[in-house]
Amino acid sequence: MTNHFSRRDFMLATASLGAAGLPFSAHAQSGYPDRPIRVVVPFAPGGDGDIMARYWAKAAQPLSGYTLVIDNKAGAGGAIGAIEVARAKPDGYTLLLGTSTTQIVNPLASAKPQYDGLKDFTMVSMVSANPTCVVVHPSLPVNSLKELVALARAQPGKLSYGSAGAGTITNLTGELFKYVGGKLNITHVAYRGGGPAMADVIAGHLQMGTPIMSSAVLAHHRAGRIRILAINSPKRLKAAPDIATAVEAGFDEMQVLVFNALFAPAGTPRPALDALRNLGKKVLADASFVADVEKAGAELLILNDQDKFMRDEMARWSRLIKEMDFKIEA
Structure with missing residues (x-):
């Protein structure tokens, strides 16, 4: 932020x-x-x-x-x-x-x-x-949660997501996505805080992240450094009315406040x-x-x-x- x-x-x-x-x-x-x-x-x-x-x-x-x-x-x-x-x-x-x-x-x-x-x-x-959100590096050829699920199924074990640490809400978000997506095979990489995890997604060292939605995350999205696929809330945020929610994408359980x-x-x-x-x-x-x-x-x-x-x-x-x-x- x-x-x-x-x-x-x-x-x-x-x-x-x-x-x-x-x-x-x-x-x-x-x-x-x-x-x-x-x-x-x-x-x-x-x-x-x-x-x-x-x-x-x-x-x-x-x-x-x-x-x-x-x-x-x-x-x-x-x-x-x-x-x-x-x-x-x-x-x-x-x-x-x-x-x-x-x-x-x-x-x-x-x-x-x-x-x-x-x-x-x-x-x-x-x-x-x-809420938290699901983000990817721009090089990943996906523009929605459904496309991300399809890619993860086609390449089991090839994708990795970063969290702020083991046991944090961002770790839980990533595991929830894997679960509701059909028990996807995506590797979790734990960091010492959300900042380092986001830095590695921006740098392309990680394909995915599950950060807490913030002005900084939104700024990275607007600048094209990351792509927010969905926000994990029941309704769109006032700060980002153009970004769809996971619920809209058909992932009803992906609500992480x-x-x-x-x-x-x-x-x-x-x-x-x-x-x-x-x-x-x-x-x-x-x-x-x-x-x-x-x-x-x-x-x-x-x-x-x-x-x-x-x-x-x-x-x-x-x-x-x-x-x-x-x-x-x-």
């Missing part, structure tokens, strides 16, 4: 969120919060989740007066940071920037799951959402949850936050029932992961 803003400038501008936060004013007088709130981002700085967490914190701080500290705890596909928050004291002072990978894929597909994506957390606020949301440990007191959730509503309605999210190629997802959303996502992916026999080895 570097095409439309300077990541370095953004990181410098937001790095001081915790160290030089605004005063608590009335919030300290009410009892919560009376100290900084730590937001654990279970990925390295500069990635999609990290950027969305910083956008949320940048908007939340002036709206509330809270001091928000971004703490990157990367590793194991996000599991290290998620485990830390799941085991943290549930007092409202430790939050997780959780994603589809940390809350859904890791707990369901891990050989030895160390936390439960539903029972160990309570959603505080949605931050952003985006990648969310970023803030979660508190289960058992967090109701007053703290209420304060944080009210703040979340204000952030989602903040014009500057909306502009930042849309500039990054993401979209807002306003939920009427956050718990139902998580239950529905968990139920759907639990079924598919079992059908696909998708596993993350310990």
Whole structure:
């Protein structure tokens, strides 16, 4: 997502969120919060989740007066940071920037799951959402998912796709495509992040990729460096109304919503949850936050029932992961 803003400038501008936060004013007088709130981002700085967490914190701080500290705890596909928050004291002072990978894929597909994506957390606020997509190098002679399926069947084992890492939502997207395409023989190549995987597709070292849809991915498509065959969402995106969805192509199960949301440990007191959730509503309605999210190629997802959303996502992916026999080895 570097095409439309300077990541370095953004990181410098937001790095001081915790160290030089605004005063608590009335919030300290009410009892919560009376100290900084730590937001654990279970990925390295500069990635999609990290950027969305910083956008949320940048908007939340002036709206509330809270001091928000971004703490990157990367590793194991996000599991290290998620485990830390799941085991943290549930007092409202430790939050997780959780994603589809940390809350859904890791707990369901891990050989030895160390936390439960539903029972160990309570959603505080949605931050952003985006589907994944299926992209190919322009040299590949296909222009649709059906043509890609036909090519993979004609050349079993010859095609490879790159993901952001084993067990990530982009890995799951690739395996889902192979499954719904008729158990295709396509090799998975795991990278340390979506950026390196996309770089190798652009360079032609890989024929395919299954990245999260973003302004950067769309820019590469527009420039002809890659070809987006389909977006894995039920409807076309406002940012790319000319690109068909996988559902339109007849692949109904190819719906992969990648969310970023803030979660508190289960058992967090109701007053703290209420304060944080009210703040979340204000952030989602903040014009500057909306502009930042849309500039990054993401979209807002306003939920009427956050718990139902998580239950529905968990139920759907639990079924598919079992059908696909998708596993993350310990």
